[in-house]
Every structure is written in C-alpha cells, then in structure tokens.
Amino acid sequence: MKREFLQNLKVGEQPLPKEVIDAIMGENGADIEAAKKPFADYETIKQRLEDANKTIEEFKGMDVDGIKKAADEWKEKAEKAERDAAAKIAEMEFNGLLSSAITSAKGKSVKAILGELADQMDALRASKNQKADIKSALEALKKDNGYLFDDGPTPSPYAPGPGRDPITPQEPTSLAGALREKYNTKG
Structure with missing residues (x-):
C-alpha cells in the first residue's frame, strides 16, 4: 500500500488525518516485514539444499553393494x-x-x-x-x-658272574697272574 492512496482516500468530504495514515502505514510496514522474514533466510536455505543434494549425489556414487x-x-x-x-x-x-x-x-x-x-x-x-x-x-x-607293545618287565641280559655260573679265568692277563697260576698261589 502506498501513502498517496491513503491521502486521496476521503471519509465524507474530509481526507484522512495524518496520524491515522501514519498508523496504517506503520502497521502495513510491520506486516510486510513479517511477510519478508521467511524469505530473508531463502539464500541460506537454498545453499543448504544445494549442499545436501551434492552429498546425496556423492552417496549415490558410492558402491554400497560393493x-x-x-x-x-x-x-x-x-x-x-x-x-x-x-x-x-x-x-x-x-x-x-x-x-x-x-x-x-x-x-x-x-x-x-x-x-x-x-x-x-x-x-x-x-x-x-x-x-x-x-x-x-x-x-x-x-x-x-x-x-x-611291552608286556612286562624286560629281563636283564645273561651275564656270567658271581651268580649261578662263576667266571673261570681263561688266561692270565698279567705277569703276576701267570706266576700265581703256575705256582698255585692266591695272593
């Protein structure tokens, strides 16, 4: 709304007083500013939407199945x-x-x-x-x-000796042994 429109407006034969026009214009300005407010963030919202779309495209490019x-x-x-x-x-x-x-x-x-x-x-x-x-x-x-398999204790090998079969000397192993044998001494 423009101020000239309100100034040309007449109630009966009299134009609207200046205070009424100012009050109407002030209220109209507040309404206009309130209506503009959602559009003030429009650029920010538009940028966020573009960023979100780029991110979505990157995700689409990913090999999720892989x-x-x-x-x-x-x-x-x-x-x-x-x-x-x-x-x-x-x-x-x-x-x-x-x-x-x-x-x-x-x-x-x-x-x-x-x-x-x-x-x-x-x-x-x-x-x-x-x-x-x-x-x-x-x-x-x-x-x-x-x-x-081993079934029992292993028998010791036969060894002649002081057990059942005493060892009998075969031949003397030293000179002293030979002399003892010849003279039958026990010495």
Whole structure:
C-alpha cells in the first residue's frame, strides 16, 4: 500500500488525518516485514539444499553393494578361520590323546602303531567316546601285533658272574697272574 492512496482516500468530504495514515502505514510496514522474514533466510536455505543434494549425489556414487559384499567376504573369511582353528585344535587334542593312550599301553614305537591304526583313524576321530574307542583299538592291535607293545618287565641280559655260573679265568692277563697260576698261589 502506498501513502498517496491513503491521502486521496476521503471519509465524507474530509481526507484522512495524518496520524491515522501514519498508523496504517506503520502497521502495513510491520506486516510486510513479517511477510519478508521467511524469505530473508531463502539464500541460506537454498545453499543448504544445494549442499545436501551434492552429498546425496556423492552417496549415490558410492558402491554400497560393493561395501556390503566386501563386509560379507570378510565375515566369511573370519568364520572360515575360526572353523580352521577349531579343526586344528581338535586334531591336536586327538593326536595328544592317541599318543598318550599308546604310551600308557606301553607301545614300543608310536609311529609304527599309528601306521597300523591308519585305516581306523577317521572312525576314531569321529567317535563320540574317543578315549574308550582308542583303548579298544589298541587292545585289538595288541592281540594281533603283540610285538609292538611291552608286556612286562624286560629281563636283564645273561651275564656270567658271581651268580649261578662263576667266571673261570681263561688266561692270565698279567705277569703276576701267570706266576700265581703256575705256582698255585692266591695272593
């Protein structure tokens, strides 16, 4: 609204007083400023919108599927590594249990006994009660191939001596021994 419009406006034959025109113009100015206020931030909002759109385009450019695929691959590798480690630990525990059982069964050669048990190894590994199954396999092997195990105390080798068969001198080993033998002295 313009001031001239209000000055030309007449109530009856009289124009509007100046105070009324000033009051109307002041109120109109306040309304105009209030209406402008949302548009004052327009440039800032426009810049923010442009920045947001750029960021969205950057995200669209990212290979989200590739990132997810890579994450799935790493997860799969980690799970495989855990399975491999568990399998190695289980194998070490089985080998330790088997070696311990062979030693307690007084096996002479662990390698030889393992060679004899080679065809049964998969069944022994898969067994629910490995300890009992290993023991029964070793007992069966002991019956068939007893030479692989020590069954009792090893007899000492025969040595003639002061026991049942005293040693008889064969020939003297020194000059003094030869003289004693010739003259039958004990000396």
